[in-house]
Amino acid sequence: MNRKDRRAQEKAQEKAKARTSPTVKISAVAEALKAQGMALKAAGKEAQAIPLLIEALKADATLADVHFTLAMMARGKADLKIDMDAINRAVANKKLLCTSYLVILNILKGKKQYREAMVCQEELCRLMPDDMDEKANLALLYNLAGQREKALIALAEIIAVKPEEKKYRGVFLNILGPVTLQQHEPLLKLTLQGCFDNIYEANLNKAYALWIKLVISDPECSDLQEAERLIEQADFENWIDNHHPRDLNFLHCRFFLDGLRLMILNDVVLEQFLTRLRRWICLNAEKIANTSQIEALENFICALGEQCFFNEYIFAQTPEEEEAVETLIRLLQNRSASGPSRLQTCAIVSCYKPLIDVFPDNATEFSELAANHPAFKNLVAAQFNAPAEEREIKSRLESFGFLEDDTSRKVQQQYEEHPYPRWISINNYPTPNDDLPFAPDLRFKPYKILVAGCGTGRHAISTAACYPNARVTAIDLSRTSLAYAQRKANESGLANRLRFLHADILSMKEWDGRFDIIESSGVLHHMQDPFKGWQTLNDLLVTGGYFKVGLYSELARQQIVEARNFVAQGGYPATDAGIRQCRSDILSLPRDNPMRQKLISFTDFFSTSLLRDLIFHVQEHRMTLPQIDDMMKRLNLTCISLNMTIPEIVNRYDKMFPQDLARCNLLNWHEFEQKFPDTFAGMYQFWCKKIA
Numbered sequence: 001m002n003r004k005d006r007r008a009q010e011k012a013q014e015k016a017k018a019r020t021s022p023t024v025k026i027s028a029v030a031e032a033l034k035a036q037g038m039a040l041k042a043a044g045k046e047a048q049a050i051p052l053l054i055e056a057l058k059a060d061a062t063l064a065d066v067h068f069t070l071a072m073m074a075r076g077k078a079d080l081k082i083d084m085d086a087i088n089r090a091v092a093n094k095k096l097l098c099t100s101y102l103v104i105l106n107i108l109k110g111k112k113q114y115r116e117a118m119v120c121q122e123e124l125c126r127l128m129p130d131d132m133d134e135k136a137n138l139a140l141l142y143n144l145a146g147q148r149e150k151a152l153i154a155l156a157e158i159i160a161v162k163p164e165e166k167k168y169r170g171v172f173l174n175i176l177g178p179v180t181l182q183q184h185e186p187l188l189k190l191t192l193q194g195c196f197d198n199i200y201e202a203n204l205n206k207a208y209a210l211w212i213k214l215v216i217s218d219p220e221c222s223d224l225q226e227a228e229r230l231i232e233q234a235d236f237e238n239w240i241d242n243h244h245p246r247d248l249n250f251l252h253c254r255f256f257l258d259g260l261r262l263m264i265l266n267d268v269v270l271e272q273f274l275t276r277l278r279r280w281i282c283l284n285a286e287k288i289a290n291t292s293q294i295e296a297l298e299n300f301i302c303a304l305g306e307q308c309f310f311n312e313y314i315f316a317q318t319p320e321e322e323e324a325v326e327t328l329i330r331l332l333q334n335r336s337a338s339g340p341s342r343l344q345t346c347a348i349v350s351c352y353k354p355l356i357d358v359f360p361d362n363a364t365e366f367s368e369l370a371a372n373h374p375a376f377k378n379l380v381a382a383q384f385n386a387p388a389e390e391r392e393i394k395s396r397l398e399s400f401g402f403l404e405d406d407t408s409r410k411v412q413q414q415y416e417e418h419p420y421p422r423w424i425s426i427n428n429y430p431t432p433n434d435d436l437p438f439a440p441d442l443r444f445k446p447y448k449i450l451v452a453g454c455g456t457g458r459h460a461i462s463t464a465a466c467y468p469n470a471r472v473t474a475i476d477l478s479r480t481s482l483a484y485a486q487r488k489a490n491e492s493g494l495a496n497r498l499r500f501l502h503a504d505i506l507s508m509k510e511w512d513g514r515f516d517i518i519e520s521s522g523v524l525h526h527m528q529d530p531f532k533g534w535q536t537l538n539d540l541l542v543t544g545g546y547f548k549v550g551l552y553s554e555l556a557r558q559q560i561v562e563a564r565n566f567v568a569q570g571g572y573p574a575t576d577a578g579i580r581q582c583r584s585d586i587l588s589l590p591r592d593n594p595m596r597q598k599l600i601s602f603t604d605f606f607s608t609s610l611l612r613d614l615i616f617h618v619q620e621h622r623m624t625l626p627q628i629d630d631m632m633k634r635l636n637l638t639c640i641s642l643n644m645t646i647p648e649i650v651n652r653y654d655k656m657f658p659q660d661l662a663r664c665n666l667l668n669w670h671e672f673e674q675k676f677p678d679t680f681a682g683m684y685q686f687w688c689k690k691i692a
């Protein structure tokens with residue numbers, strides 16, 4: 001500081017002291033300090049400007065532009081104490097203060113200082129008690145700070161006040177994950193039921209963990225608490241014989257039945273219990289026909305039929321059941337079952353085979369039976385109407401180019417037989433995690449986007465929802481998957497901005513046109529040469545364009561490699577029956593077997609196409625982060641964001657690498673992964689930018 005500056009500072013501080021004098025107006029002192037501080041800042045002398053600006057705030061806490069300037073100067077500095085001091089002293093004008101809080105909050109969030117941001121956000125919520133967006137932001141911060149239950153309850157409270165605001169349900173579902181509930185939380189149940197009632201708005205993908213906790217603790221499902229004990233017992237049949245289904249509360253609990261319809265079960269105990277119950281119903285179908293027992297079971301059987309279709313008939317079945325189902329089918333074909341028992345018999349069959357496969361010509365009958373039966377109507381919609389529509393769409397899909405190599409042909413066959421994945425809902429109300437996390441403003445540009453390897457379309461449709469002015473081209477090898485995707489796009493109302501094409505990534509070298517964004521998640525590692533596939537796509541990306549890629553981790557998939565060997569050694573065919581058999585054998589391993597433990601922790605273990613993808617895949621490459629780093633360099637791509645949204649992992653990484661604010665240094669992550677090899681159990685997911 002030169003002499004002139006020092007003099008200026010002393011003068012300003014003298015003025016500040018004078019604010020206690022009644023003869024000097026406080027605002028005049030503040031204004032003088034502010035002018036002085038601003039001038040120093042303009043001259044690039046931030047270190048001198050800061051104390052003056054803080055003094056100005058002490059004199060007048062309502063100077064929003066001073067808050068703003070301080071906050072801006074704090075950007076990029078590790079120590080944010082000055083902002084917090086300023087905040088803590090600023091108490092006068094609420095409206096102006098809010099501006100300052102908002103600015104500072106953004107900076108704190110940018111610096112990943114979630115706990116400090118939480119304090120600031122709580123203050124903001126106190127100042128703006130009616131602003132639900134700010135309350136939702138607070139909930140998001142709780143979640144980022146690792147307090148998921150608190151976050152969920154805060155969001156549930158907002159949703160209770162504003163049930164018509166769909167976005168809050170989207171946020172609620174988006175932050176779901178493993179939860180520990182001390183007790184049953186009726187408010188969370190009510191909120192999740194609201195999500196079930198509005199499934200086309202938001203993604204239920206992560207809802208299972210909360211649902212099962214709520215079900216187990218729910219007084220309305222208390223009879224289910226016997227499940228664990230019962231599956232261990234040989235006398236399951238006695239138990240069910242001795243309990244009239246009318247009296248078993250979970251069979252009539254809407255929350256339980258909706259969960260069964262809308263989410264793939266992810267829980268071995270519940271699965272085994274339902275498998276036994278299904279067997280009992282199937283083997284006793286003729287005995288209980290036309291009784292009050294089957295009547296009381298009707299809605300449950302329809303919901304179970306939806307579950308079985310959704311998980312692609314992955315529950316274990318015995319030869320007796322298979323025989324009994326064939327008998328029931330014959331009965332129906334001979335029209336021996338009539339009236340309600342016909343509906344009930346169809347519902348039982350649907351728990352083993354899709355209605356469309358068994359009765360492809362019975363559309364009229366199903367619609368008549370469904371007319372006055374909401375549960376059967378849902379079942380017919382899922383198992384008959386939707387697949388019928390897909391078959392029709394499949395016959396008129398567009399194609400581009402040819403399948404280029406043998407691997408493409410094998411991979412195509414896999415996904416024709418088992419399109420991946422079967423899904424119900426996406427998030428139509430994107431939150432910052434869903435779009436370009438580093439530049440949310442770009443979301444509204446009229447981008448051209450390519451989704452390469454779109455499967456059944458969940459990803460491509462989410463992308464179309466996320467970028468409201470974009471046009472999305474989505475390609476895949478599997479026509480069956482594409483037909484599913486097109487049907488879901490029609491249902492979502494976004495079909496006019498989506499184009500689904502049957503094409504091999506490799507044939508896209510002939511494509512005439514460029515894309516601003518390309519996304520390819522879980523695809524390149526299924527090609528014969530992933531780098532060649534990546535390069536072909538990268539050539540279609542404009543310079544400055546964004547590439548989102550998802551690739552398997554070598555480190556995280558060690559137990560999957562073991563499971564793949566188990567499949568190879570066991571010689572299990574990749575058919576429904578082969579996959580079921582392999583799965584039963586895995587479940588029969590001792591409970592502490594590490595491979596068994598690992599596999600049952602994957603959602604993919606609980607549906608046929610997902611499990612085939614996980615451990616039966618015809619082609620799989622796994623990679624390390626240094627290898628990916630190298631590929632990115634060769635492709636002139638720079639990693640700008642690594643999609644890691646699990647707060648526990650993020651917080652751990654921040655502690656290990658506090659300087660890497662963008663969290664996208666792949667070599668740091670490599671070090672981290674070696675220490676915590678499960679980090680990328682799903683996949684590595686990156687956003688990259690093409691630099692030349």
Ligand SMILES: C[S@@+](CC[C@H](N)C(=O)[O-])C[C@H]1O[C@@H](n2cnc3c(N)ncnc32)[C@H](O)[C@@H]1O
Binds near residue numbers: 453458505
């Ligand atoms: C595991 S699935 C992922 C689907 C989707 N990206 C998702 O995340 O839901 C892999 C998909 O990539 C497709 N695929 C694999 N190789 C491909 C290629 N060479 N060209 C086009 N699609 C390909 C498969 O047909 C399959 O649908």
